[in-house]
Amino acid sequence: FEEQRISGMLELVSLNGNVVTGENNICYHHTHAVFSYKDGERHCMAAGHMKSITVLYTTEIELRPVTGGTIHRKYDPETGTGFWDFN
Template sequence: MDYRKMGGRVYVRIDKGEEILSEVKNVCRELHISTGTFQGIGACGEVEVATYIPDKQEFLPHVRNGMLEMISLMGNIVTGRQGELVQHAHALFSAFDEAKGRIDYLGGHLKKATVLYTAELVLVPVQGGKIGLRYDAATGIDVWDLEA
């Protein structure tokens, strides 16, 4: 992984074998970023996305391996209730299915994505404040605490 800060943005290259979400956190730690957004594209070899099942309050995982084009990655990083960095990201991947002669898609809440060739991200830190998390009893999940 390598990165370069230019203006108010951080441009991040994630290399083969590295896990995207881990590397985003590493950059945030190194640059003392507690709140920000990120987006990116790339090529991954192993991904896990998930669908949230509200009735069970759990995620249903979907794992895929192979040549997966990361068509879109969007996410944010905030400060958790214990002061830790917390990410929330969604991604969409495509893969050519030779047997079917078509492109299949896989998307959802990103849990893990290991780079096969490269990934290119833009990280935009929030200037002058931070966003935290608070538990929302109505939904049963942590949501942004804009008073943090």
Template sequence: MEYQQYGDTFYVRMDKGDEIITNLLNLCQEQHIASCTYSGIGGCSSAEIQTFIPQTGTFETRLIEGMLELASFTGNIITDQSGELRNHSHGVFAYKVGERHEVAAGHLNAVVVLYTAEITLKPVVGGTIYQQYDEETETGFWKLHE
């Protein structure tokens, strides 16, 4: 991973074998970024995608592998109650199965780069977005006021 800051935006390039979410969390720790948003595109080799199932209160996880065009990647990193950084990422991937073009999308747990990923990361300026726990989903949502 390589990155450069211009103004208040970080421009991040990830290379073959890099895991995107882990690297973004590491960048935020290095740069003391408590909350941010990001978006990007790229070519990936694997993605672990989740979908929340409200009826059961659980997430279904699917691993896709191969030449995956990361057509859209967006998300945020916020700070939880204990001061740890937490990510919330979604992605859309296009890929081929035989002669068919397919698309898979959802919440992302892990994404590994095949060729490159180009991501812009914008830190929150003038404050911090924290996480508040949601019992129904057992996850955290934005807490905008202290």
């Protein structure tokens, strides 16, 4: 993954992903975001995985619970990342 930090006046155009619990009931998110912004006179967009965000004014975020079950996160040492665990 390539990290990029963007600051300034951005508009959050799209946000989707999931929040699951892992070991010790710690919450983890896997989030994709699209932002629009201006660079001089150019209109630009940035998109990809979002590690963190600071909102200074307002944003609307809707969270929907899983019904009929639970999704957890299980660490996989072979790949070095976490995956959904439905057990």
